[in-house]
Amino acid sequence: MSGTAFLKGHGTQNDFVIVPDPDGRLELSAAAVAELCDRRAGIGADGVLRVVRSAAEPDAAAMAGQAEWFMDYRNADGSIAEMCGNGVRVFARYLVHAGYAKPGELAVATRGGVKKVRIAEDAADGAPGEITVDMGRAVLPGPDDITVTVDGRSWPALNVNMGNPHAVAFVEDLAHAGNLYDAPATAPAGAYPQGVNVEFVVDRGERHVAMRVHERGSGETRSCGTGACAVAVAAIRRAGLNPAETGRAVSWTVDLPGGRLVIEEFPDGRIEMTGPAVIVAEGVLR
Numbered sequence: 307m308s309g310t311a312f313l314k315g316h317g318t319q320n321d322f323v324i325v326p327d328p329d330g331r332l333e334l335s336a337a338a339v340a341e342l343c344d345r346r347a348g349i350g351a352d353g354v355l356r357v358v359r360s361a362a363e364p365d366a367a368a369m370a371g372q373a374e375w376f377m378d379y380r381n382a383d384g385s386i387a388e389m390c391g392n393g394v395r396v397f398a399r400y401l402v403h404a405g406y407a408k409p410g411e412l413a414v415a416t417r418g419g420v421k422k423v424r425i426a427e428d429a430a431d432g433a434p435g436e437i438t439v440d441m442g443r444a445v446l447p448g449p450d451d452i453t454v455t456v457d458g459r460s461w462p463a464l465n466v467n468m469g470n471p472h473a474v475a476f477v478e479d480l481a482h483a484g485n486l487y488d489a490p491a492t493a494p495a496g497a498y499p500q501g502v503n504v505e506f507v508v509d510r511g512e513r514h515v516a517m518r519v520h521e522r523g524s525g526e527t528r529s530c531g532t533g534a535c536a537v538a539v540a541a542i543r544r545a546g547l548n549p550a551e552t553g554r555a556v557s558w559t560v561d562l563p564g565g566r567l568v569i570e571e572f573p574d575g576r577i578e579m580t581g582p583a584v585i586v587a588e589g590v591l592r
């Protein structure tokens with residue numbers, strides 16, 4: 307990949323190497339992604355966002371009529387995931403930075419379908435506007451007896467699918483999640499045949515939680531957008547406030563080690579996630 311241009315960006319400190327490839331010319335192997343994401347020998351990141359026109363990418367050509375750009379997301383180990391919530395915000399920020407889009411509404415194609423994005427104008431002092439993503443609907447596929455275990459402690463967990471799989475466990479203390487370097491054990495065996503992102507959550511106040519996450523393919527990260535949505539859905543159900551039943555939208559604040567995301571669930575089941583996204587560097591690979 308020598309000579310390839312890249313940028314670095316993050317959303318609530320979930321960080322990404324952005325690789326512009328508008329015409330779909332790059333072969334991005336799993337090994338190349340892992341090298342880029344290596345925090346000592348590479349650029350260092352939780353994942354890679356390849357920016358390609360939907361029409362130029364066989365996986366996304368069917369979405370080209372709805373979204374000009376496709377977010378080709380890869381985890382730090384090179385594996386492919388269906389969706390990345392923080393990634394979509396950073397991807398949208400890049401499109402504005404590069405002059406491919408303007409603040410306002412935008413559609414982004416992902417392996418989890420087309421996501422609608424609203425990019426707020428920058429503030430008068432130049433602070434970047436927040437970005438809201440329509441994350442679609444959560445699916446709660448069960449089973450009801452999922453448990454998560456770390457260091458001999460186990461908790462019941464809710465299986466929430468946000469396009470990608472999550473196990474959400476409410477715990478007494480976020481420190482009980484341990485170092486989260488290795489993937490926490492989940493049971494029953496076979497509940498997550500494709501692996502899982504695991505969230506640990508504590509209450510912080512009214513409609514307000516804090517979480518830590520172990521991401522499939524990336525380890526512990528400082529934020530996970532789909533994870534925050536899964537956590538909000540679990541917290542909303544736990545509080546008996548399902549908007550589909552009450553007819554009222556509900557908003558939950560989710561604090562992560564890298565910042566704050568606000569998640570809103572609507573009576574039609576749609577979930578919106580709002581948070582920051584910034585580009586911090588750009589360069590060329592040697």
Ligand SMILES: N[C@@H](CCC[C@H](N)C(=O)O)C(=O)O
Pocket residue numbers: 320381386387388389390391392393470471503521522523524527529530531532533
């Ligand atoms: N950090 C992401 C999620 C990235 C994908 C995840 N690791 C998976 O394999 O499903 C987010 O912000 O949603």
